[in-house]
Amino acid sequence: MPEKTQHWTESLFDSVYALYKTAREYQLAHRATQLLAAQAEFDRHKPHEGRITLERHAAGHGHPVMKEPHADALFDLGRIHGDAASEMHRRYEEAALLFASGAAWAVRSVQLGHTPPTVTFQTDQYERPVQHRLSITGLTNYVGAELLNTSYELLVHRLSASDRAVHLAEQRNLADHEAGEFHDAVDTAMGIADSAFSYGLLAQKAVNFVLLEPRRAHEREIALARAAARTDQPTP
Template structure:
């Protein structure tokens, strides 16, 4: 199933709306995947699991390669399974968390970019990102701040969401900066600041996604002017066509 997109000949703002919505849907998919990965990781967490300590013995068979021809005693199948699943789910959670963060930031910054473009009189059909310089290039998020929207009813909520995202982004930068220092340069206070900032920054993907949703609504407010101008243009074109048809009909009746 696919969404009904704006037809090919639709005005630019309808295609731009589709572009921002697609960014939101992408972030939503990663959000759901991250939620599921979090539940899976918690399911096998050692602090929550009731482990069965029953043991098995693994003996070499006639076709076992010489390197492994010895008896493995005291295997605990349930414990081994939980440890292996915990490792796999932790790796998976790391991937989904990164994907959610990246797509949520693209959503928020893409929606902010679209608003800025409309505010400055430009008419892009799609959100445009620049690729980075890595071996597998990825889109670089835009800045996520916007100019004042005047009497927009959701302006205060939007400003609060922006400040929350900005503070979490700053906390992430602080945590990563301290983590990147040599061990001998990190004091106990630095380590405490790093963990505190990192813990706060865990909410960044959710903050970016929530801010993106608010920006997407604000985009529709910003596009009211271009939409009204487009309607006026269509009305003028129809009036001109009707006048031309009336003149042609009047000329033919003479």
Template sequence: MTTKYALPWYEDLTDSVRALGEAAYEYQLAVTTARTLQAGVETGRRVLHEGKVAAQPRSDASGWNKVPVTRAPHEHAVFHLGDLYREQLLKLQDLYENASLCFATGCAWAIAHVQRGNNPNGVALDMGEDGRTLTPWTGPALEIKGLERYAHAQQVAAAYKQLAVCLNAAGYAEDLGSRDYLADHEASWMHDALDVAVGIGDAAYDYGLQAERALQFALLEPRRKYLHRQSTEDAAQS
């Protein structure tokens, strides 16, 4: 008779981390799509049809008909879509940034717990105020340590360094933006910092991918011990 076991805790943990990575990837695709759509309606790349229509406004309360106005439907559509894509892109970038930070956070959290000898069967994150999105944590806790024996430790460290640069830029820009007055050079610094901070989503996602691979390294010994224990138990029952 073959004994059936539930999935080991480390399989559930890696599934939990991968789900965070897949979520971030979905938002990354959405951001890329929105950027493509926005670029597609840039007036510098389009030839707008010059045809016009006479649009008759509705009568006002006095019953008088207003004078018809001229409208260019194609031009209106292109400008309207540009506004919509811009608005959606900003929302999607925020969602992508949050999801990518959750991915990076989840990987760092998982590795830290495994290194402490814990056996969590899933990542634990806080729920956002909207009751739908997860809340990542940032700061020194995001840095993964204890990977001296890992062959790709330098790649993990480099990815973290890039993310830290972007996060620090965001904090600097926020600090400058909160001031009542900015000199011209300070306003320039703020805009430069914002340009760097735009990369948080990509940097966090890249760090998450590197950290996810590092998690497999951290799980080598726990996996070996688990399989050895299961093998011993099976031998005792046979």
């Protein structure tokens, strides 16, 4: 059977929802790596003092080496899980920003009268999607507009803190107050991923709102087409 063609309103929402599911997967993965990294912190464990002896390879030189395998394992696990948590945080942040900006793009596109079947991104020189701008305006009749704007402002605040942290990191010989400002900015920027995800959820609801009228118009078209088909049927 031929595949049923979706109306653009449904495929567009599915496109936004796919961005949500992507960000959600990375969010869960990030939380899992955070938990593993916390559990692997060296200070949480009491390394066993038992040792092993490593004899040098026949072709090597030097005396046997004493090792504490449990302590070595704890150091290794802390490093591995810490690196994984950092990498997953980066991926979660990227996915959350794509979700939020993709939903915002969908809202703006519908507001402009466009009928995009999917969210479309430009790519950078590495063929990675480049996020759209995050702002959404013009939702004067939308009950969730105030909450959406508050979430947007918090996200912008965190993104600005990230830019400030990068700027300060590039400076030499920071004054004491600048060093404190740097650490504060880093702490604030660490919340970008969660803020972007929260804003994306609200923007996704706004997508549903702006699609209400196009969906109704499509339903009216279907009803008229069915009525016309019944009228055109021959009378027995």
